[in-house]
Amino acid sequence: MSVAIEVAGVTKRYGSLTALDNVSFKVENGEMFGLIGPDGAGKSTLYKILATLTAPDAGSATVCGLDTVKDYSKLRTLIGYMPEKFSLYQDLSVSENLHFFASLFGVSIKDNYDIIAPVFSQLERFPNRKAGALSGGMKQKLALSCALIHRPEILLLDEPTTGVDAVSRSEFWDMLSTLREKRITILVSTSYMDEATRCERIALINKGKILCINTPEGLVAGLDENLYNAVSAHMFELLTRLRELPEVEDCYTFGATLHVVGTKDFNPETVKRKLSEEGLKDVEIFLAKGDIEDLFIKLTRGER
Amino acid sequence: MKIRILKALLRKEVKLMKRNPLIPKIIVGMPLMVMLVLPLVANLEVKNAGVTIVDNDRSQLSRRIAADIDASDYLSVKEIACTHDEAMKSIEDGKADVILTIPSHYSRDLAQGNVDIDIEANGVNATKGMLGAQYVSQSVMGTLKQWRSENGMSVDLPETSVINLYNPTLNFRNYMIPALIVVLLIIICGFLPALNLVSEKESGTIEAMNVTPVSRLAFVLSKLIPFWVVGMIVVTVGMTVGWLVYGLTPAGNIGAIYLAAILFSLALSGLGVTIANKSATMLQSIFVMFAFIMIFQLMSGLFTPIRSMPEWAQYITYAIPPRYFIEIMRSVYLKGAGIIDLWPQYAAIAAFALFFSALAAATYSKRN
Numbered sequence: 167m168s169v170a171i172e173v174a175g176v177t178k179r180y181g182s183l184t185a186l187d188n189v190s191f192k193v194e195n196g197e198m199f200g201l202i203g204p205d206g207a208g209k210s211t212l213y214k215i216l217a218t219l220t221a222p223d224a225g226s227a228t229v230c231g232l233d234t235v236k237d238y239s240k241l242r243t244l245i246g247y248m249p250e251k252f253s254l255y256q257d258l259s260v261s262e263n264l265h266f267f268a269s270l271f272g273v274s275i276k277d278n279y280d281i282i283a284p285v286f287s288q289l290e291r292f293p294n295r296k297a298g299a300l301s302g303g304m305k306q307k308l309a310l311s312c313a314l315i316h317r318p319e320i321l322l323l324d325e326p327t328t329g330v331d332a333v334s335r336s337e338f339w340d341m342l343s344t345l346r347e348k349r350i351t352i353l354v355s356t357s358y359m360d361e362a363t364r365c366e367r368i369a370l371i372n373k374g375k376i377l378c379i380n381t382p383e384g385l386v387a388g389l390d391e392n393l394y395n396a397v398s399a400h401m402f403e404l405l406t407r408l409r410e411l412p413e414v415e416d417c418y419t420f421g422a423t424l425h426v427v428g429t430k431d432f433n434p435e436t437v438k439r440k441l442s443e444e445g446l447k448d449v450e451i452f453l454a455k456g457d458i459e460d461l462f463i464k465l466t467r468g469e470r
Numbered sequence: 471m472k473i474r475i476l477k478a479l480l481r482k483e484v485k486l487m488k489r490n491p492l493i494p495k496i497i498v499g500m501p502l503m504v505m506l507v508l509p510l511v512a513n514l515e516v517k518n519a520g521v522t523i524v525d526n527d528r529s530q531l532s533r534r535i536a537a538d539i540d541a542s543d544y545l546s547v548k549e550i551a552c553t554h555d556e557a558m559k560s561i562e563d564g565k566a567d568v569i570l571t572i573p574s575h576y577s578r579d580l581a582q583g584n585v586d587i588d589i590e591a592n593g594v595n596a597t598k599g600m601l602g603a604q605y606v607s608q609s610v611m612g613t614l615k616q617w618r619s620e621n622g623m624s625v626d627l628p629e630t631s632v633i634n635l636y637n638p639t640l641n642f643r644n645y646m647i648p649a650l651i652v653v654l655l656i657i658i659c660g661f662l663p664a665l666n667l668v669s670e671k672e673s674g675t676i677e678a679m680n681v682t683p684v685s686r687l688a689f690v691l692s693k694l695i696p697f698w699v700v701g702m703i704v705v706t707v708g709m710t711v712g713w714l715v716y717g718l719t720p721a722g723n724i725g726a727i728y729l730a731a732i733l734f735s736l737a738l739s740g741l742g743v744t745i746a747n748k749s750a751t752m753l754q755s756i757f758v759m760f761a762f763i764m765i766f767q768l769m770s771g772l773f774t775p776i777r778s779m780p781e782w783a784q785y786i787t788y789a790i791p792p793r794y795f796i797e798i799m800r801s802v803y804l805k806g807a808g809i810i811d812l813w814p815q816y817a818a819i820a821a822f823a824l825f826f827s828a829l830a831a832a833t834y835s836k837r838n
Contacts, residue, residue, distance in 0.1 A: 217681050218681070219677070219680055219681065239683065242681055242682060242683050243683055245681065247678070247681040249674065249677045249678060251674040251677070252674065253673070253674040253675050253676075253677045253678035254675065254678065255482065255486065255675055256673065257485075257486050257489045257490070258482065258485060258486065262482075262485065266478060266481075266482050267682070269474065269475075269477075269478035270475055270478055270479075270682045270683065270684055271682065271683065272472075272474055272475075312678070
């Protein structure tokens, strides 16, 4: 069995809102697959379907070769799901939470310690602290430990790094990499574009539709745009002026600079001269290297 | 359903219950509060009804009537007024509840035949007014009877004697205590576990539970069983307080009470879980439960007898589970009735238990 997750033509509606619109993709066994998209893209709905919590209106989803609707009870022992919202018992201590989940699955912590060790080792210092009293990053580590304790074949992580500080986020991704070495298939979602490069393959998702699926490098390579950085002391004025120019296809803020997407006729020197005539004399324009975020903006441009 | 899973869930529930800042206090404090305070406070007996007498006769007899009224446990003479207007003022000021007007030449005319005597009562507090007027009339009758026999007149008034069955002293507490135990069970077995269930929804922990192999039955049972145990403890504490503090013990079999309590807990838990299944937040479920508690308390015959409700309302009370439990409690406690005498009530509660459990199972969904 080389395919761990197969989603085929899944559609899910909530009233008039279409949360997922004919979504299809496959995740290979042992792969770390990222779902990248803004809030409201449909990521959590997709997780609920894969975690057997809700049924799709159309299409089918298969996890570990089991249908998420028909074989849900068998499937629940094979997946580890970490919902977006912290969902452990805040009034139970760290070790009580872990023991509780272990006993629900009928496994012993000792037998499965090797799998949670990279995640749990940092929590061992305070086994008696209440889960509710942990920091955001520690909470995520405990939740991940509890989702892993029964040695799942597939780990479903819904925005695990939301609300976690930058250092803990980076640590968390390092831990996921070690888990991948243990041949656990990981489906992880995030709205942070910079985390996308930590995955083997990613799917960009927006408004319930998959925009594209590829390796992060492949995606960036496919970004054939005339991309420049632009800076000035008067950023907002620069942004409005640039957007008015005919040779500028799009312009948006990107960190401390502006990213300018030029048409074929875009020439940095000509543009600088034009802006200088309009009073913006300190403008600098230089070539930029595009990343996933630029690609996302390109793909959703028609819809804005 | 696996016993191992249920055990793990129960262990968790007991731990969380102990650590909850409020629940242990409610479980201990509420029954004590209800059993120690309410029987003393919730009291429909009329004591010390104020009487103002307009004495136009000013005879030996009229003074004797006044003295006898004042000597009664239930009545006290507040004022002897000269005019009826003056007496009305004492009612308006809230000093008196009943006016007794004795006509002039009352004792002289009485020798010739029966003469009317006026009793007026303040109807704002209907119970006090009605009972007060009744007590005044009884007292006057007693005085007249004695006076006639002393003066060698014929006593043609019929003799009535009342014996109160099952509750000889008409002690209102004996009527309330069995019913208050029912109120405690409504809250502890019906609504606390339901709130507990909704809190798992609110905190999101139900999400994580739903992806585990925990079956829906095991999950709900793990919520109910601790409260069933607590419910039985509360019934025991309630009966013990009734015995130690008020000297009231069931005339019937204690087993009959426990059987009814168990069936009733099942019925109410089913209702509570159904409400929990249908609400997304604690606030929603609290409002719905509040509506049920109001109807349960006012229409189950807890305070007011069902027989004195309008006929249509009496039909509605058949759909109210506590009605049957209260009937059982009062019958067992005061009359010493047994399970066989009360089988329709037991059957009704059992039917409610089945119905609400089925409803709870039907509305619970692991998927949404």
